[in-house]
Amino acid sequence: MIEFNRDGILGEQASLPPSRIKIFGVGGVGIHCIDKMIIEGLNQMPLVSFDTRAQSLESSIAGEKVLLGKRILRGIGAGGDPESGKSAATDDEGVILSLMKDTDIVFLVGALGGGTATGGLPVFAKTARVAGIKTVSIVTLPYDFEGKRRMDDARRALDLLEEVSDCVLVLDHSRLSDLIDEIGGLRNSFESMTDLHVRAILALWRMLSFKNLAKIDFETIGKCFEQDAQTLFGYGEVRDRNVKDALGHVFSSVLMGNNILLRQADSVLMSITAGKEMTMQDVQHILDDVKLRLNPQTKIQVSASIHEDFDDRLNISVFAITPHGRPEIKPLSVVKDSAEIEMNLFQQPAKTVKEKTGSTSMASAFPNGLVESEITIKPAATVKPKKKRLEKQELIEFQKQKGRFDKTEPTMVNGVDLDIPTFMRKKIAIGAE
């Protein structure tokens, strides 16, 4: 009976080829993240640690370990020099490529600002691109107090990475540093950062992994992240499949400390993971709750996955992608039609679920227990959204074109800035130009 049940849910999915994902931890922080995943009992994932320092690799508990640039650096480390990191990775490109074999997606995990990851990650991403493997880079930026040089190095590396990686997700350390005191100590701060790093990786991994009731494909994730946007991340994990508690953690934590930011989100990626008792009703229940917190226009992408290990545990992870500079926030009372939710179900492919939400009372008072962080996801060069970019460009053009009203308070009527010449807004062609 149980066997049959399991086949009923999982059997169909097993017939579909799952995305083969490997997670590469590069540099000190990368290894640390990999170790943490293993400690948390996630060793069923193919994890690989890379570093230029033999000592740190030795202490790592990862199953697969690669010492980069053995020939050049002899295992002494990159010494914070991105160039050394780069040459080390380039030197071992063959090893990297062989480890990427039979993989669809590679997650690249590391902290920018040092040597190995800063110099190495772009090489990894480039190697993957050449091999036709998609990459998701999940990186952190250095703390402000780590100095300008590190930040400059990190920025440069990030620019490079954006060019070659399909999806770049940046965890911004700077906001976390504000919370150091609250959390209690620098070590804890680093720990929480690593924890968030791992949670974000896991959330993305689950979205792309195969035992899903509802799945989001890589292209969809790429599309969500392709704007030059600010991305917020939060997660909640509870026992007893207690939906309310889990959502409480998600929305009180991380990003959603601020409801206003959340309401500005353009699209939301959700990953729901639970034991095999999870039903579509549970998913629906969670979605109903989430919809109430979002702007009706927000596009929600849901991935619901089942894990036998989860038993009665429930994990909800949310990425909210907020475009920069959105001017208006709709008041709560406007919410009438529900958010549109797209769910690609295996049973009913590409089904769009539209629903009416009821009253919009919002329980916003959740305990603030978790760490707050901000993630910036920048688009990779290849998936640059041309249309969005153009609009932004046009907007800048318009702002320049306000002439003598440049510095006055804008005349906003129905969301339109009337100071911008009408003929430009209505796109009436002027021949004399």
Add this chain to the structure above:
Amino acid sequence: MRNKSKIIVGLEVGTSKVTAIVGEIKPDNSIQILGFGRSKSVGIRKGEINDFDMTSECIYQALNEAELKANVTINELYLACTGGHIKSFSHRGDAMISGEESEVCLYDLDEVEESAKEAAIPAEDTLIHAVLQHYYVDGKEGIRNPVGQLGTKLEADYLLIHGRELRIKNAIKCVKSTGVEVYDVVFSPVAAAQTILKQDDKRHGAIMIDIGAGTTEYVVYANDAIKHAGVIAVGGEHITNDISIGLKPTSAASERLKIEHGSLLVEDMDSQELINLRGELAYEEWTVSKADLTAIMRARVEEIFELVHQDIESKGLMPYLRHGVYLTGGSSMIVGIAELAEEVFELPVNVLQGPQTNTQVPLDLNPEYSVVVGLLKYAHKVEEEKAERMPHQTLERISRRVMDFIYAMKSLIF
């Protein structure tokens, strides 16, 4: 009623000019204009003061000139105010009729006005006007003067006009800095309508649109009552700005283009004519196409009219406007504006235009002064009403207090 004449002063601080006017209310209730003063505005954008000191200087010049011409000393004045922050809406107040034998008395009118003013406006706003529209006695509509009527419940619709308190205070402060007190603040289009719209227009329904340099203001009258008033912070300066962005001449050249060659006629959209900008510095052989100029200007003015039209239509007032549209203000001088307004509003359009500066023309007829002359008329009306109501009111209030006291005593005894 009045046997002494009274001096009233009106001041309009506009985006392009500051105008002050001194009038005398004669014992026979007519207004005679004694003099006016004007100066070019500096430091004002979209009808609101940007540069306090410069504007203060302009106000001083205008008032000084008016004082000299009228040979009076100005101590206090009525100030016309405008700005995109000013909004209006109708609200109904009510009161139980308390007069003897259920007869509406003046005291009830006060009560109902107070009740109407209690309507919620944004916290940062202040009420500029509460203009009476109509009274209702026990739900009977359209009563102009309910005093003496019998009933139990008196209701009244008021048009409440409100704006940002600090901005209005800023304008008052600017005037005060020249040593003159502000007696009252009047929303510019409400004042202008007093001169532009005749009694007939107010009865049969009409829109007055005043397209100034920085703002476009409008007022709707119907059935002898003000129905709606509004302002859009877009005016002639925007047209000029559009031209300089679209065709790239200097700002001064754009202004000249607008005044000398500007047109809103449909046929000019296809004009092959080229306008030579020779004579302008740095534009030795520069020509612009009249068709382009017309397209740019038409787009802007059409949009202004559409916004006004949408607002009035959303209030459901379009069917009541049998006397059509009255256009005034500097930008209403553009060729073809009446045709364009007719197109948008689908109503007959009158453009009120007088010569630019001609003191021979009665001031009433010169649209340049419609706001300030309107201010005088408005002030006159207010003073008249005040004089009419005050004595009655005080007497009635006292007698009411006495009666209340007696009733209270009675209830104590029994």
